Amino acid sequence: MTRRPxxxxxxxxVIGLAVAWRCAQRGLDVHVFHxxxxxxxSAVAPGMLAPVSEADFPDPALLAFAHEARRAWPAFAAELAAASGIDLGYATDGLLLVAHSAEDRARLAGMYAFREGYDVPCESLDxxxxxxxxxxLAPECRGGGxxxxxxxVDAQRVRTALRAAGRALGVRYVxxxxxxxxxxxxxSVLVAAGAWSPELHEWPVTPVRGQVVLLRDPSKGPGLRHGIRGVVRGEPVYLAGRDGHETVVAATLDHAGFDVRPSARATESLLRKAVALVPxxxxxxxxxxxxxxxxxxxxHLPVMGPVPGxxxxxxxTGHYRHGFLLAPVAADLMTALMLGGTDGIPAAFAPQRFRSTKESTSR
Structure with missing residues (x-):
């Protein structure tokens, strides 16, 4: 008979694995069901840790939380790499904002106007x-920051490292x-099942499909020096080098339920924008x-705290595009809450704000 953990x-x-690791560090018997x-x-995340250039932080509480998480990442990455023996591909060399046209540059500026006073300012670049x-970058690129x-960070290395670090402390993966x-x-039971969390309780969490294309350079030429968040004809795209001769291309958003089939249209769109920026x-x-x-x-805010009743x-859950960024702080807060009753989670993230899925979606 399986023991009661x-x-x-x-x-x-990433968040479930990070919480499991933190709990195991406290000497607890932990099981992860996945x-x-x-x-x-988490299996396809591009690994952006970008509270400054990411535009969709709709609430000051989430924006502050994102910056706190980014500040926590250097120590978290160093600790995890030492515990697992895995290089996380953690890059601290900044991220470029790139506008392909003059119109895109104006749009880029508008995307970040509301952030005035919240962030460390971007350095403006022609x-x-x-x-x-x-x-x-293409000669047509008009400027940015x-x-x-x-x-x-290399998201898949982080997941592998978290599992290895947890396993070394006795975490059992089921x-x-x-x-x-x-x-x-x-x-204690933690629901960290992402888009599938509503199967376990009535939270109004819905899936938003995002497509990622991985490109590989057969000539093994020079790769990107920095991650790039670009705007091409008013549409965003994200590029990041990986493993020397690979490039991750991401940024599609699509409400298609639980359909996980790659879309030819999304692939074409990502490749068109990527090549426009980097021929x-x-x-x-x-x-x-x-x-x-x-x-x-x-x-668009996370759901974090005790399950009502x-x-x-x-x-x-409900971390949308920011799971990897928020993981270090989310894991620490959830561990403190579960083990010691210390609730430092922003009130805006409380599960009680949603009375039920049906009521929340009808308002």
Whole structure:
């Protein structure tokens, strides 16, 4: 008979794995229940840690939380790399904001106007300044900025490292999909199942499909020096070098339920924008095309805290596009809440703000 753990985590994404690791560091017996369902967001995340250049932080509480998380990442990455022996591909060399046309430059400026006073300002760059930092950019690029506080990480290495660090401390990983809280018996149960969290309780969390294309350079030429958040004909795109000769291209948003089939239209759109910014990518191979389902909520804020009416049950979901960025602080706060009753979670993220899925979606 399977022993009753101190903590059961339902979900093996970056936040669930980080909480499991933190709990195991406290000497607790931890089980992680996870079935790698196609569309798991953490499995295809591009690894942006970008509170300055990311435009969709709709609430000051989330923006402050994002900056706190980014400041926590250097120590978190160093600790995790030492615990796992895995290089996380953590890059601290900033992120470029790139406008392809004059109209795109105006749009780029408008996207960040509301952030005045909240962020460390971006360094403004003209076209020559951009290409001095990133020689592979197209001559047509009109300018933009440089966000020194924005970093990126190899998301899949982080997941692998979290599992390894947890396993070294005795975390047990159970390859099983949990569809009801009644299926799990533990001292504390954490729901961190991303877009599938509503199967376990009535939170209004919905999937937002995001497509990622991985390009590989067969000539093994020079790669990107920086991550790039670009705007091409008014549409965003994100580029990041990986493993020397690979480039991750991301940024599609699509409300298609739980459909995880890659879209030819989305692939074409990503490649068109990527090549417009970095023409050398036209000669690269498409190594993979993947889809992830980001967990979103009606107010685009996370759901974090005790499950109402369910003693010993907790939830940490709804992080939308920001799961990797927010993971270090979210894990620390959830661990403190579950183990010691210390609630430092922003009130705006409380599960109680949603009375039920039906009521929330009808307002």
């Amino acid at each position: 101190d903590v059961a985590v339902i979900g093996g994404g 079935d790698e369902i196609p569309g798991t967001a 076209a020559d300044g951009l290409r001095a930092r990133e020689p592979l 440089f966000a020194t506080e924005d970093h990126h 390859d099983r999909r949990v569809r009801s809280l009644d299926e799990v018996c533990a001292g 050398a990518l036209a000669g690269h191979e498409v190594a993979a095309t993947r889809v992830g389902l980001r967990p979103d909520t009606p107010d 369910r003693s010993g049950a907790y939830v940490c």
